[in-house]
Amino acid sequence: VQLVESGGGSVEAGGSLKLSCVASGLVFSSCGMSWFRQAPGREREWLSHLNPDGTSLYADAVKGRFTNYRDDVKNTLYLEMNSLKWEDTAVYYCKSGVHGGQGTQVSIGS
Secondary structure, eight states: OEEEEEOOEEEETTOOEEEEEEEESSOGGGOOEEEEEEOTTSOOEEEEEEOTTSOEEEOTTTTTTEEEEEETTTTEEEEEEOSOOGGGOEEEEEEETTEEOOOEEEEEEO
């Protein structure tokens, strides 16, 4: 199983980014997928989970600002992030079960 995140970068507070996670080696359409992040000196934080049926759960910290969705043809999970805040600065990871990617850095300028 391989998960590869991309789309991170540096934006100003209030801006937007869209992250992608391309999956291989699994039956993507049958898998629940999650996003996590880890900021320097902090614990890894769960952000969202997307079920195969398209239903989602979000952490309070990102609810209303972040949206996850999937393209089962492209085996890709997305995280659309709006109204970004300085405290959203972190490395963002996607996960499926025990499998995770290497992460993509998101940096928010104040």
